[in-house]
Amino acid sequence: MLKFDNVSVTFRKRDGQPFQALEDVSFDIADGSFVALIGPSGCGKTTLLKIVAGLQKATSGRVEIDGATITSPGPDRALVFQNFVLLPWYDVITNVAFGLEARGVGKAERLARAAAELKKVGLAGFEHHLPHELSGGMQQRVGIARALVVEPRIILMDEPFGALDALTRSVMQRDLAAIWSEEGNDRTAVFVTHSMQEAVFLADRIVLMNTRPGRVEEVIEVPFERPRGEGVTRSAEYRDFVDYLSSRLEQMQRTDMQPTELPA
Template identity: 50%
Template sequence: MTADTDTRGQVALRHLSKAFMLNGQPLPVLRNLSLDIRAGESLAIVGPSGCGKTTLLRLLAGLEQADSGQVLIDGRPIRGVGTERAVIYQEPRLLPWLTVLENVAFGLEVRGIGRGAAQDRARHHIRLVGLADFEGAYPRQLSGGMAQRVGIARALTVQPEILLLDEPLGALDAMTKLTMQEELTRIWAEEGVTMILVTHDLEEAIFLADRVLVLSRDQGVGPRLIDVDLPRPRDRSQQDFVAMRRQLMAEFGLH
């Protein structure tokens, strides 16, 4: 990342509202949401299905347009998708006919960067995610966790200011998921990007985030922001971590 990383990647939501039509009636999913996300922050978004988590992420990505309000990055309103943002989905969506190296370099090549330079940069990020020995492998030869690492490397290779993650670890088995949470924490710290994560996993939110945004389907309950004031690296068995998990569970009426 460049030297001004600490001032790039700031996100501001200003009076953001979005509704969808259901049986001819508007169904609000986001209502007058305002929020400042610091450059380099890790923010997790949690809430029940239908509360607007993925809609918010798509608005941040420029894949949806708000009914009213604005999304600003570094003080400028966004206009559709942009090179300062990269999205990582639950499925890595690798091109099966390309190797790991070719998949990671692909985004640079379509932006006009020469193959040699693109692959040199891709190799750096393949090493970052721990797959240096697999750059010649094809997607069919990778485990689910390895394929998701390739997706992360591909997103990082274009050097975004902001990583938008939509349930990126949701399809992985429990042990691989824990390992990938550790890896995401390390990569986020090393790269210095702003990370905005949608997840249904409350423990994952606590493990990864500086703050957790809790959304609700109830129109009478506004969004809540919870600070995760725990030291890193985080220990899931530590008393304060367990207490934070209980606090988040209570937000959803769980015990």
Template identity: 50%
Template sequence: MSKDIAIRGVAKTFPHKDGRFTALDDVSLDIGASEFVAIVGPSGCGKSTLLNIVAGLEQPTSGEARVGGDVVTGPGPDRGVIFQQFALFPWLTVRKNVEFGLRTAGVPKAQRRARAEHFIELVGLSRFADALPKTLSGGMKQRCAIARAYAVDPQILLMDEPFGALDSLTRVRLQEQLLQTWSQDQRTVMFITHDVDEAVFLANRVVVMAANPGRIVEIVDVDLPYPRTEDVRLGAQFAALRNRVWSAVHHQEGTPA
């Protein structure tokens, strides 16, 4: 069962040569259970910092993040995190990479093998289960990272620019595959991206952030039907939503485009 995310009055400051740098200032946001929310904004607006706070990898200077009603104090198995860097163990096969979290959790061998095989098949890597990461393309590596995150059965997926380093065609294919997988299990997803088209194509809602300091300036409901097909991506409603989000990102007062 998915969990909700509640962010309340979160601020985060870091030491800076001129004193303190405010990465986030009074950020509040609710993400419902099973909702897919994308966060966009210029570099330096605190998108990744906010995700890291929800992941438990950073602590807020003030305010709090809650997952399923519980205050986040550190990482937990209820949250799977996927970064732009694939973070695979190069000496382990695809199967062993996907099994890794299950093995550290003490899941019996036969059970973790079955779960790994299921999610490897789900992301279309069954033919490469015994391959090492160095033999895989960038898109295949990221699919392996997604399968590994899914295998430990998190209620929430936290994704920080997961497709940012991929070519355009691979990126589109993985967007479509991610939505197919999400439609099956309805996990809660918090997705960070610089790509407005990607945000609109994937999400139920798009959160637009501004920098200096990092804050939410607009939340756009994406009233597009699922499944999101190429026809949806090429339609007039998609274009209108994309233009609205694009305008919000690039015309923030005091924020350079």
């Protein structure tokens, strides 16, 4: 169980004034579930992800895994970035195996495990290509394989498809949904996205956040069973669900844009 317990984060602006990024964020994520965080820019989605990764500390409150407060990075978590962050001088299989090497796994085993993950993400045959020889979508597949190969309990994804073109993004969503349907019960995913369609297609639950300061507005169960394919996105139920999220976000944005009354 991943538990967010009254998490608040306050930063200092350049002028020294405090800025509250998150306020009393509380929700739970069950083991084996796929949860998407959506909301306006600046609502603290990535900050929450960094706290789970152990890269950011909460000002107050805590994030726990099975009751133990997260205080630092750990081998039970892996992070997939929007930018591919591959080592350009290493070939694909070495990039995927890099985390295993850092954990002391022998060469033969780590290369075998890396090859298996590359096959899973559709990159068999590209093991010895360099990153610059791959398309953006292929590079992101390498990033996902690199995260999965270390067998993390929790995988954290920060807008992983945000830099891709629309067609490639759609393909990557379907591929990730297929992978999750096959082995998702073995790990938990926290997925940050600005795309409501992406959140509905991939997630089991959606945490809808608001801003100024960042806070949870609603936690929504996604009603579509796995495995999910293109048929889901063509259904009236899917469109209605996305429309509901759109209306909620538009409502929040209109509220945030209301002028603040000045004292008389």
